[in-house]
Amino acid sequence: MLASVIVNSSKQWIGQPLVYEVPASLIGEIRLGTWVRVPIGNRETDGVVVGFPQESTVQNVKVIGEVLDPELLPSPVVELLLWMSEYYLCLPGETLPLFLPPILKRRQCFWSWLGGKGREGLDPALFINPLTFEVAAYLSRRGRVTQRSLKSRWPGKELDLALQELEARGFVVREWSWGSKASKKQASSPGLEEENLRDIEQQVINLTFEQRLALKYLEIGLKQGKGNFLLHGITGSGKTEVYLRAVAAALNLGKGVIVLVPEHSLIPQMAERLKEAFGHLVVILHGDLPTGERTGVWEKLRSGEAKIVVGTRSALFAPLPELGLIVIDEEHSPTYKHEANPRYDAREVALKRGQLQGAVVVLGSATPSTEAYFLASRGQLKLLVLKQRVAGGQLPKVEIIDMREEYLQGRSGYLSVRLQEEIRTTLKRGEQVLLFLNRRGYAPHVTCRCCGYVPTCTNCAVGLTYHVDGKLRCHYCGLEKGWRGSCPRCGGSLALLGAGTQRVEAEIRTIFPEARVLRADSDSLKSPRRWREIYNLFLARQANVLIGTQTIAKGMDFPGVSLVGVINADVSLFLPDFRARERTFQLLTQVAGRAGRRSREGKVLIQTFNPQEPAIVLAARQDYESFYHLEIASRRTLRYPPFVKLARLGLMGLYEGEVISAAFSLARILKEVGTSLEVLGPAPAAIPKVRGEYRWQLTLKAPGWQELKEALEAGLGRYCCPPGIKLIKEIGPVNLW
DNA sequence: AGCACGCCGACT
């Protein structure tokens, strides 16, 4: 019997699994996901079993030495690992780390005596092997002994045979557990507080009709162990209540739950809601947890001590052996795409994991991705709709402000007269204002008035942004440059153009000196603690104006806010990305949803130079369906997802000429192999140079994943990547490159 | 990690 094993070579996992022989003594002990000790070269290391090939082309197949843990990973999780490696074109050894904690802790193997009291009842003649009697006598005295101690007492192969004989005849049983402390048998009750569950049950009365209907579908799915759903609920419609009730239903079936949120800052509020209901069954998992903590959480989930994990996309790989439900909140968020190998999409992986483990998958959003809504229209996701706002909250009044007119009237600031008026009256009423701007820093464009010189980053070939501390910064690599105010080329004066969060903050402080202003962007939020501080200050009304970027657009619930201003709705609209309009629509809809979440009527002002743009007009009307129909028509016409499957091949290197010629020769090969493959490019990447490396790209279109993969395999098989060039393979790219 | 192989520069 053979096993393929992902082997650890020092700190790295070898990409391609290696084939070993399973010794007769370990057959039955080894399955998918077993952690084993194996020989490699002239030494030993550990590895994870990921398959059982029939044959091997390798001559000197070595033999697996020892089982370190029979079930490090649940089998379906190993299947998921292999599927991901194939789907995203990477090696299993690259995928494995996603599924493992930073420190692998070994469980101990124990042998427990079952066969009656003392050695009196034991007859040496009962056993074939003479050692067996001795071992039996020893075990019957001690009751429970680690394998390690038996090995030290009886070194050599004989012991294994003795234990095998005892196990086969039911005298002893093998157990795996942590440490040497006496077995703490508690696996019976999941530890769920009955009272809390009852609370949850009672809350069903307070659900709206739509929420109850959605829940009903989810419960049916949970009972059947299958079903994929798109929960389309406008902001404030109570998606979270539906999630909570579905979680309770999954727990009642003895199953675990994974809840994903798009970013860090959103974990606490989701976790708090879940902890209120399910207490210590809830754990948090994300990339920035300290190593030890991450390992602890991972163990709790694996052992069943914890059953609900809340986290960012990496929490999708939590080792839950019994999985009932996966929730992906704010499903449309681009953060669900991983930007390193393996370049997976958490939404796709969640659907696959659900299928492999018999779990229900719920994608939730107020503004679903075009792809998800399309799947729903095809019946591949069951659409659940929440159109009503709960607790009498009203949709805000949205007003679009045409900034072209402002400028025609000779105004030069970044706050329109109308927005200033509204800020003034809002502050007078003692209410709060949220200002949204997608750019940090002070001025994103710096240009010489005389010769047109633009200070750029030497590493990244992008323009530098001026910051209030008097420095020019690159927003890609963080490079800082001093500022002299004059052009280094002609000595002319440099103009500061465009507005970032700092500039808007300055403008607010000038116009409203009495306002208490807070700024929330990645400059002011260096640490998650700082974000928490700002959040709490604003919530406690210690400030009345909050200016921010992305982070404040998502999920934040400030009851005191009655005015939301979008400074420049156009920034994201004209990016060279087929999803630019969708992003703009989503962003504006989410931002608008921040106003008037409670009973107070809210107002939203959107400043734009494109007041007719459908993404803006329809966001203002909170009209998702109309936007979707426009968008899906455009995707069909232009042949973009979901009508085709995309891939991106990125080439990086220190010398531009080499990168370009590599890109062209790769393109030529792909054009030759492609029957159903459409090759776009080569073209320089959107950011053509990052951290000193030049980047070119090819975009590939195919009818589906299968065709894409076949063409890529054929093409890349014939392509020899020159030294000094890095090739990045990405299936289903989501972000600009 | 270890170990082989391999391709350049300094030596006998």
Added chain:
DNA sequence: GTCGGCGTGCTC
């Protein structure tokens, strides 16, 4: 001509 620097790649 050979010896040996350590960069790169392989380990079933």
